[in-house]
Amino acid sequence: MIRLSEQRRTAPSWVRALDGRVKIALLVAYSVCLFFIDGLAGLAAAAVLLAAAGAVGRLALGPVLRAAAPAYVIAAFLLLYNGASLGWTSALVVTGRILLLVYASVVLVSLSTATELTAALQRLLAPLGRVGLPVRDATTALSIALRFMPVTAEELAAVRRAQAARGATFDSGGLVGRLRAYGGLMVPLFVGLFRRADRLACAMDARCFGAAKTPVYLDEARFSAADVVALAVGVGLCALLPFIP
Template identity: 55%
Template sequence: MVENRQRYSLAEGIRAVDGRVKIALLVAYSVALLLASSFWGLGVAAAVLVVVMLAGKLSVGRIARDASFVYVICAFLLVYHGSTQGWSSGAMVVARIVLLVWASLALMALSTPTELTDALRKMLAPLGCHGLPVRDFTTALSIALRFIPLLAEELAAVRAAQASRGAAFEGLGVSVRLRAYGGMMTPVLVGLFRRADRLAQAMDARCFGATDAPTSLAERGLTLRDGGVFLVGVIVCCAFALL
């Protein structure tokens, strides 16, 4: 029981780290991946990422499955680099891309969209002093992140509705299945536009844009713990980059 409480407190502590620190560590991790010149360094980077996932109570298998969209691209890159620059170079390029995608997915899983967009807004706030629409950009990013699960939900609902009407999604020829999936696009787009229209009406009803100084329900600043996490993370990134 005590061990479980300690594990959950560690996971909660990782999730409670300020969003600005998480984004900064992702940038540092990405730079370290590009600077790592040996498989030893990339192996340590992978081990560090897995440890962070396990400590944050994330499923490594689920993160790997969620990154399946990048594996096809990595296969082409492996063949290309392997035939032109050597298989070792190609394997390092693929390893860097896979680890970067995994780290990005882990960041999304350990944070909420609101937390990340608020952190990005604070980090880009100095650019707003020069007339750049930082608030509009971060708001659009927040909406895009929130619409990703809604898109999956809309696709599942339309697929179930068309399957109940006899649409063939499995078991027949490829052309038949492609036509069935193609028929999903129009209702999915209509549903997304309907959601977007309701969102625009809700934002207008709440006077979005009436002030240039947005407020937040849970304003928080950087703490000593956040600084310590950032320092340790940068040291670890520098260590495996130099291996």
């Protein structure tokens, strides 16, 4: 299985070279426009736009879909709940928004490094730090949360394979039986995630995270012409999505 980190290494240099602030701004613009889309045609156009971004970044479709696996349970619940209360068309729109938002986050993480995202968020939110808000802590937590999305999918796949090797079945029986079988994956999944989080906390403490009050950057990122063009084109395309009937 191709991991997202392996995909990141195969991305074209000009995509990876885009400023992290541009990538985050494009994700924010795309996310905001998703919630102004009211029809399936607009969602289809948003999906095509996201697929084009992934194709430009040379991301394989399968690993991106698998990385968003934890969101499928929430999406199924939203589909059933909204379908029963608001109608199936509205349910598909709501569910599509959530899934596209998750996929967009996966694409962002696949084309960026955790260090790049953390530095970009800190630069974007630096003005809030002047009024006493813990910008560095918040941005670090957010970047770790984004990085843990594909890690959660990988952990779930590993637990599922381990359970299947011990005789557990996930593809047989009725709906209740399958839900019960997948429910048995949750305990080892969360145990593994908490173990990873504990190791991460120990590593950050060993590196004296938070000891320095002023953040230090390895490079002085500046907007290039490619960054400006990518930002303008990306935001313009996102702004057109809500107007698609």
